[in-house]
Amino acid sequence: MTAGAYQRAYEKSLTDPKSFWLQAAAGVEWEVPPTRALDDSRAPLYRWFPDARLNACANALDRHVAAGHGDRTALVYDSAMLGATESFTYARLLDEVSRFAGVLRAQGVDQGDRVILYLPMIPQAVIAMLACARIGAVHSVVFGGFAPREVASRVRDAAPTVIVTASGGLEPNRRVEYLPAVDEALRLSGHRVRAVIVAERDGFAHDRSEFDGAGSDGAGDAVPWLSWTEEMAGATAVDPVPVAATDPLYILYTSGTTGTPKGVVRDTGGACVALTWSMANIYDVGPGQVMWTASDVGWVVGHSYIVYGPLLAGATTVLYEGKPVGTPDAGAFWRVIDDHRVDVLFTAPTALRAIRKADPEASLLAEHDLSSLRTLFAAGERLDTDTYRWAAEHLQVPVVDHWWQTETGWAICVNPRGLEALPIKPGSPTVPAPGFDLEIVDGSGAPQASGDEGNIVIRLPLPPGTLTTLWGSDERYVSSYLTAFPGFYATGDSGYRDEDGYLFVMGRTDDVINVAGHRLSTGAIEQVVGSHPAVAECAVIGVADALKGQKAVAYVVLKSGVDVEPEDLQRQLVGLVRQEIGPVADFRTAVVVDALPKTRSGKILRKTMRQMADGEDYVVPSTIEDPAVIDALQPVLRPEPRTASERA
Structure with missing residues (x-):
């Protein structure tokens, strides 16, 4: 890469963001291309690509098939729990997504309606997400296995038309029954859905017939609990529905919420543009290459880089049902990389620490061929320098820390490997990604000098792909994120920048103690x-x-x-x-x-x-x-x- 490519891109993204992001938008297929980049008429509520229309599913699947790449592998399902794998070409995935979109449409799901997905790490989770996007419905994935009360709070807030679930999920030492949880959640929520669609899995005791009528308020017909398999057998495929770029793609509730949950809203156009740009410029992953994000579709990482990002790029994504250790041992990750010839692995430092704890000398590496692996990306928790050095020493590939949040949807700070591979500093997620105008300020909002720790804030407007609001409450969005430091988004994290501009994230602001x-x-x-x-x-x-x-x-x-x-x-x-x-x-x-x-x-x-x-x-x-x-x-x-x- 040309020296200085990052600096040029970053400076342009700040001095001329409209031109920068309109150029990035050329990587997306539009029904109506954008002529305007940013609508700032309701600041601080900004909207990207306000005059454009597109469909996220069409960008993830249809365009690749139309370009003659239908036989390329889109999705590899690897279940360490079952000892089984299954591959989906782009053509097969498009067929199944189109037909499940027809299933949703047949149950009355229309553009703008919400669909709750309460699913484990199985292909139906990816299919259901994309099917919602195909008809302009808004999906909200709830982590499989959440307690009924937590599911109920999200049902109450999102008011879904349909819930899609599975008969159960698999943990290393147990099977988790999902249907009783959904049944109780519906009763607790007080919200009536039109249907519950169940993806059946072998080995689970509960029968759908036990729950017919759950969610009924006694004033009408019982809520049907339908079989995914039976509904798909008679389904009619539907075409993608173009939506406004500013229409929501999904709602994702932040972890650890109590009371009324905080539903982060991601818009369709901004997400497609940002994720497409990031796949090429941050992760250096392109068509036909294999990206494995060892996360869950219930988290933001799973939304961005298990489902949408890799498929937007025409790459192969790995959907892994298992753990870093215990399924069966600390060599599980190395086996997956070997089996599927993974180019880029994205995981949490916690997973690396678990592997290191169980196999300190990485002796299980010797059993696998990791020659395909080019880069390991880490995020979700601070990558401590000791774990960084352990991974870099044993894997012999660049280990790249990066930092982002559920709210941002993609990396705030990163080493942009596809744009320009910058020197790695252990303990730092490197530098701000283009579009993120980052500053360190004290409690009164005054800028901090290099090396001085303070609040990490981002100047508004945030770039495309970040949250546009909180579901149902612009006021709550403003008060939660935009009030503490006017003109800035408050990340809630503290840190400092060194003399080279590298960021060091030290923790949440409430992790600063006074001794x-x-x-x-x-x-x-x-x-x-x-x-x-x-x-x-x-x-x-x-x-x-x-x-x-x-x-x-x-x-x-x-x-x-x-x-x-x-x-x-x-x-x-x-x-x-x-x-x-x-x-x-x-x-x-x-x-x-x-x-x-x-x-x-x-x-x-x-x-x-x-x-x-x-x-x-x-x-x-x-x-x-x-x-x-x-x-x-x-x-x-x-x-x-x-x-x-x-x-x-």
Whole structure:
């Protein structure tokens, strides 16, 4: 790549964003091409490509088939749970999506209607998402296995016409029945849907007939629970429906919400343009290449880079039903890369840490051929330098950290490998992506000098592909994100930029602690603690202290096979922090635990841990991966639990 390609692109995206994004829009197939890039008449509620029309499904499937690429592999389903794989060409995927769009249409789903998808990692999840997009319906994927009350809150908020689910999901040690959860969620929500469509899976006990009538208010006919297979057998394929670029493509509820959920709205045109641009310029993935995003379709990463991004690019996407370890071992990821000749892997640092914990020397790598792998991308949780070095050493490919949020839909900061491969700095997601005018400011909004930590904010307007509002409430969107620093989007994260403009994200703003008047980042302490050779992963939280306001406490998980006395480890970690950060951190406590509480997307629940330690009311987020971890931590953090539900 030509030297300076990134800098030129970034500068143009800030000085002439309308021209930059109209040029990027040329990579998308439009029913009515845009002549205007941005509508700023309702600022701070901005709209991209306001006069254009397109269909996201047609861009993901139809255009590739029409161009003669119908035989190219679009989707590879790999189930480590079942020991099975299945491939879909672009032509086959288009056929199934078109017919399921007909199924939805037959149940009364029309343009603008919402459809809740409560599905595991099976092909029907991808098919249903694209089928919604095909007819202009708005999908909202709810992570498979969520508790009924959480599903109900999303049903209540989105008011779907239809729910699409499966008979169950698979976990390493259990089968999760979905139908009773959907049944209860419908009753709790008070919302009546026209139908529930069930993708049947072998081995689940519940029969659809048990639930006929669920959701009925007693004033009309029972709600039908329909078989995916039976409905597809008689379905009529439908053509794509062009929609306004500003029409919503999907709603995605942010993790850990309580009360009224926060539904992030992604628009159709902006998402198609941003994801198409990012596939080429960030991930360097093009037609026929294989991208595996080891996430879930229930998360934003799954929306952007399991489903839409790779298919918009004409690439092959891998849909993996399994875990990084335990299905069957810590070599699962290497097996998938080998089997499907994966070019680019995108995963969470948590997955890498889990693999490293189980196989510290990466001995299982020797059993697989990873010569196809060009790049590993990580996001979702800060990529600590120790895990970065472990992955880079053993995989022998660039390991690229990047940082983004559910709200942004694609990377805020990244090393744009397809545009210009920049030097990698461990601990940094590199530089802002084109379109993101990023600044570091203090609490009053004043810019911070290079090296000084502060609030990470993004100047408005945000680029295409980012959230346009929250479902049902522009006011809530403005108050949640745009009020703290007028003219900017508040990311809620803190960090600093170095002399080269590289960003270092240190954590959420509430992860900055105050020790005897000194503001310290728990993220900085975590980096030091995590560098110890015995530590697989760690979380540092600020615990209330009567003398100094707060004190930093580290909770560490050891690597498999490590034999070290907790007192010795604590002494070594205290010494490391004093050496790297200084006595000002006043770091004195490190506690060894079996596991850290995380969401299913891999984020450590530091806020919940801190609330537990301080004896505050707390709510365990619905997105937690294993609630038993919280129970196990209870004696360590605080002997007597005080969840909000228990106090009530």
